[in-house]
Amino acid sequence: MTPRTSPEVGGMGHSVKRKEDPRFLRGQGNYVDDVVLPDMLYLDIVRSPYAHAKITNIDTSKALAIPGVAAVITGKDLAQYNLHWMPTLMSDTQMVLPVEKVMYQAQEVAAVLATSRYVAADGVDAVEIDYDPLPVVVDPKKALLPDAPVLRTDKEGKKDNHIWHWEWGDKAATDKTFQEAEVTVQEDIYIPRIHVSSIETCGCVAHFNKVTGKLTVWMTTQAPHAIRTVFALVAGHVGLAEHKIQIISPDIGGGFGGKVPVYPGYVIAVAASVLTGKPVKWIEDRMENLQADSFARDYHISAELAGKKDGTITGLRIKTIADHGYTDAAANPSKFPAGLFHICTGSYDLKAAHVEVDGAYTNKPPGGIAYRCSFRVTEAVHTIERIADVMAHEIGMDPAEFRFKNFIKPEQFPYKSALGWEYDSGNYAAALKLAMERIEYDELRKEQAEKRARGELTGIGISSFTEIVGAGPSKHFDILGLKMFDSAEIRVHPTGKVIARFGTKSQGQGHETTYAQIIAEELGFPVADIAVEEGDTDTAPYGLGTYASRSTPVAGAACAMAARKIRDKARKIAAYLLEAHEDDLEWEPGKFFVKGSPDRAKTIQEISLAAYTNHPPGVEAGLEAVDYYDPPNLTYPFGSYICVVDIDKGTGEVKIRRFVAVDDCGNIINPMIVEGQIHGGLTMGLAPAMYEEIQYDESGNNLNGSFMNYLLPTAVETPKWETDKTCTPSPHHPLGAKGVGESATVGAPAAIVNAVVDAMWHLGVRHIDIPITPAKVWKLLRENGVSE
């Protein structure tokens, strides 16, 4: 897309350098732990060493004897105010601090308030807690067996660990498709528990002002407005009303979904500030972050694909057990307990599909929705792209040809999928063709055959995914009843400068720059003249926040719509100033002019001044607009990724030789920023595919609870990503733009697994669960007689 505006204006399509960078490059960002208030106390948390245990006694006397320790808060203290439990986004309940028992290792048990973080840590060490261990349930499949110990004894009448059963699609039609199929394949696919590990952990500074009754909380949240409402709903009975709660989400050091939920630490800090009247800071450390905050994935999937011998696929059937930890705190839209997992038919035109998911309680921390998953789309894409590859290999068809045969065709859009989604637009074959050209696919296949003849292992893996982002239409999408719209408020100053605020919240995605570009595109103000703010609930319009790649689809749309309202008013002002009829005016970015007389023009800056100094009779003074955008549909960006791996037969080490990623997110606001999102997203696809996993032993001990053994890729492990793009605009979005922030993380892992399995299929390997570690590959090689 050729930009319409000049580089100085910097509208859509320009790689405008980021407005955020000057402060970050100078160490002048303002992150939560940078906030310091007078008389501030530090909060630190005593955590459970057991995965499941009764609390028999808590002795705080030694901690309270330490100079500088101000208080120790326990579940009993919070119980007086009915704040020891809190509701989750999935209408379950979660302990803030326990009164009777702990449900996972690293669970919050008590909190120490002290004058410094060092003294608070001393206090944590001095709190003595007696536990009586209980039987631990770690495996979600075992959790659902009839004789499993029941974990949620707090729930009256609850006699098992089953959270919910959810299913979608036409079961009878799907079963029929399978009965009639010429070919069927089945695979068990485990997508393991991982963790976002944003480099900044979670934390907050809570400040309750006893005089004004106002609570201000600086916190690491991706959804500050929803948090404000939640606080008001949960703590309204102790006097916290919504107009007296201000949530400030300042600069956030990465979110990736890990900063959507309400964690007990936040609530304890708020309670501590209300009780003491002093500001209270809580900043978790990395181990707490990894061991207690929202996890991602943990889906045990059985997938079946039905088709014909010629490679046409006809049906998909999926059964899944979802490990949710001890409570269902997944950050889903309320009607979707398994998120948008039913996008699992992917990029393919098939007749029938049926998907079932059963949620299970285990003695693990809660979560599930995080890590660029777009509400379980990571799981959906991994499943379809894996099982499609299994069938292609099974019938001896090239995986690329198999995909071309089954792709939804460009002319089929808007396309109603077998599971009910209406895909907005796509040209899947074009993206895959481009990726194949970039990587020289045919040459690679020849090389692979030659190498195989020599006994060397090379594999090529494809992932042709379809994303679903931009939740979402109010008919179906809400968080705790709050419809999933988003908002923009744009105000033009008399001198032609602009302040704009949004209901979303950047955590590094560049909103301060890209939202300004949308305004520049729509109104012609230079990006440099536009200030963008998010995250302060006192000033920004209400929105649902940033996650699931929803900012561009929803708040980006609101931004364009609000700007267009301003432009409509600007037209009235220009007509008045030019003494012309509105219909006789033409717009080009930055000015209105009289048709046929380009010299008779008023710039947007002249119009801005007139709005305050010479506004037309009958028209309000000022120039500003608000838009709350309820999207008509989600956006469906897509892409095709191809990965080439070489496997060391001696060690099982997998080396990614090349990785080509072609993405299509429709019209692009800022190509530089989109590319950066894709680089980061690909690396967060690589990570779970090859390095990261949170594992538990049978006693419920977290085995990967620090950076010692939770392996984030460094620059050395990360391959040199090769990116490219096609452009298929979203027809329903005002800018034709789609979300993209999570595409790469959704699409990449399957390409990597497919490549590794492709390298080893002839040895009898059909599937490998991620992460693909050298140990796993070496074991497979050994089992299949390759390595000694």
Add this chain to the structure above:
Amino acid sequence: MAAINVKVNGVDHKAEVEPRLLLVHFIREVLRLTGTHIGCDTSHCGACTVVLDGRAVKSCTVFAIQADGREVLTVEGLEQDGKLNHLQEGFFQEHGLQCGFCTPGMLMTGYEFLKNNAEPSEDEIRHAISGNLCRCTGYVNIVKAYQYAAQKMREGGAQ
């Protein structure tokens, strides 16, 4: 408590500190230079990297008293006379940062590295920053930012 005297970004700071106080907390909480960040508790992430007597160190793994009588450079000290140094400029031009949380550490690692390696290969850069974790960029543009700075330093000398 121990009396220390540390020169930070060219300014002498005298302070009484507990021996257990980590240098990163001294920098952030005593001096209120909050560009230096904390991203882990096991010395892996490098968000706390500062330059101590010319060497890039992870300040979460040094006690403040160990910096007594020594010189520390933090991200706040990189800009000279209102002008960003080449590496800061490189990160800006090449989009080498997103959330900005690893950025100060990445800059300080590079400050030492590029002084000692005027023409680094991509592989050398990737190894040089392997003590600095980034969750946003996928490292591609950080490598480009280092290359940008190295080029500028070769053209116009260190800054």
